[in-house]
Amino acid sequence: MKYWKATLIFTIGLLIQTTFLNLFAVAGHTPNLLLALVSVFGFIYVGKMYGIILGTVFGLLYDIFYGITLGTTAIPFVLVGIVLILFQHFMNVDNIINMWIVSVGSIFAFYLTSWILQVISGSPLGFLYMLKRIPITAIYTMLVITILYMILSKGVRKRPKSRYFR
Amino acid sequence: MRWIKEHKLLSTILSLLLVLIIIFVISVIRGAEGNGFTDILKSGETVLDKGFTGVKDTIHDNVVGIFSYRKLQGEVERLTKENNELNKKITEAKLNKEELEELRELSEILNFDYTKKKFRYVSADVISIDGSNWTNIFTIDRGEKAGIEVGDAVVNGMGLVGRVEEVGSNWAKVISIIDTDSKISFKLARDRKQQGIAMGDASGNISGFMMNADSTVAEGDVLITSGLGTYPEGLEIGNVKTVTYNSNTLLKEITIEASVNFKELDKVAVLK
Structure with a gap:
């Protein structure tokens, strides 16, 4: 996928996250669409840095538009992007279970880092409170990740690390 | 330098992370203060969000309308009945109005200014809501141009919504009262001597405690702002849901159900 297409998808994702997704809130929880996009793009596109680059840009935009402290979304996205690049070497990107x-x-890495940064910036959010909020959001986000993976993985070359493609 | 040349990818990622950490540190030190660049970005995003919110509202209104026809029919009947009762009350109020005007004249003569405090309202549309699940921040489509300033109280027809945290030329970020960063000084509407502090817990509830352990606070009591701190006096916050006595802190702790339905927030007014 070309960068402009990926950027367009992330832009739409950012706008949907803060407008449409609130219609589908379950018990006050909405899926984290940007995190889902960073995870899927970072994992399935081997050799590209979509997760880190777009995660940084859109994480910062998210912080500017909706946050109070800059970096509380962007830094966790970069860390998630790094983790995904590392995992690409050990896992089969064609397998949905992976x-x-x-x-x-x-x-979990995103929310834990985000919580640490929020606490550093003076938020009174407790660790147990954070843990209590994560499960429903995680399940909901996993559902979105599965849908995105099924759509986006169709356009990705199968078994990119296979010797037959070299 | 040699290590950097040999590990270009890793160096780039680490540099990026370092830049972000510096931005974060500066942001923590400076607080929620924006600048020209962020204002331009936010203004552009506000225009896009307005369009998306318009489409969302149209879809929501139509879909909800289809699936809740019976509920809406019941609502119309209830509103018709309420309208009739209100018409009766208007007639009664007209009679009281004359008495009130007489009292106002009297208060002016006596130089008594308690009833004089009036607010100027700036109405605004909610164009986007933070989707982080932790914080409860939303953006409205009015800013400095409309005279909105940081710290202004935000209300809607039901009661207190929050306060303005950051403001740009044509947008403002509002922290709702259910956010964990929000603290409100309140008093009971029925007995204004009984005061307390409330704070949000992000799950749509507000919890708090009474200043006096002998307080007679009870379930169903209406809470209003006390006028101490950020919010002006007399804005409705919500109803007391539960009251428990904490023997460790020796305080009466309460949970509050906010008057405002934060899930369906679309129009607000900023108090000036």
């Missing part, structure tokens, strides 16, 4: 395993890790 995507799920990586997604769980990236969701």
Whole structure:
């Protein structure tokens, strides 16, 4: 996928996150669409840096538009992007189960880092409170990741690390 | 330098992370203060969000209308009945109005200014809501040009919504009262001597405590702002849901159900 297409998808994702997704809130929880996009793009496009680059740009935009402290979304996205690049070497990107395993890790890594940064910036959010809020959001985000993976993985070359494609 | 040349990718990622950490540190030190660049970005985003919110509202209104026809029919009947009752009350109020005007004249003569405090309202549309699940921040489509300033109280027809945290030329970020960063000094509407502090817990509820352990606060009590701190006096916050006595802190702790339905927030007014 070309960068402009990926950027367009992330832009639409950012706008949907803050407008449409509130219509589908379950018990006050909405899926984290940007995190889902960072996870899927970062995992399935081997050799590209979509997760890190677009995660940084859109994380910063999200912080400017909706946050109070800059970096509380962008830094966790970069960390998730790094983790995904590392996992690409050990996992088969064509297998959805691997995507799920990586997604769980990236969701928890994102929220844990985000919580640490929020606490540093003076937020009174408690650790147990954060843990209590994560499960429903994680399940919901996993659902979105699965849908995105099924759509986007169709356009990705199968078995990119296979010797037959070299 | 040699290490950097040998590990270009890793160096780039680490540099990026370092830049972001510097931005974060500066942002923590400076607080929620914006600048010209962020204002331009936010203004552009406000235009896009307005379009998306318009489409969302149209879809929402139509879909909800189809699936809740019976509910809406019941609502119309209830509103018709309420309208009739209100018409009766208007007639009664007209009679009281004359008495009130007489009292106002009297208060002016006596130089008594308690009833004089009036607010100027700036109405605004909610164009986007933070989707982080932790914070409860939303953006409205009015800013400095409309005279909005940081710290202004935001209300809607039901009661207190929050306060303005950051403001740009044609947008403003509002922190709702259910956010964990929000603290409100309140008092009971029925007995204004009984005061307390409330704070949001992001799950749509507000919890708090009464200043006096002997307080007679009870379930269903209406809470209003006390006028101490950020918010002006007399704005409705919500109803007391539960009251418990904490023997460790020796305080009466309460949970509050906010008057405002934050899930369906579309229009607000900023108090000036």
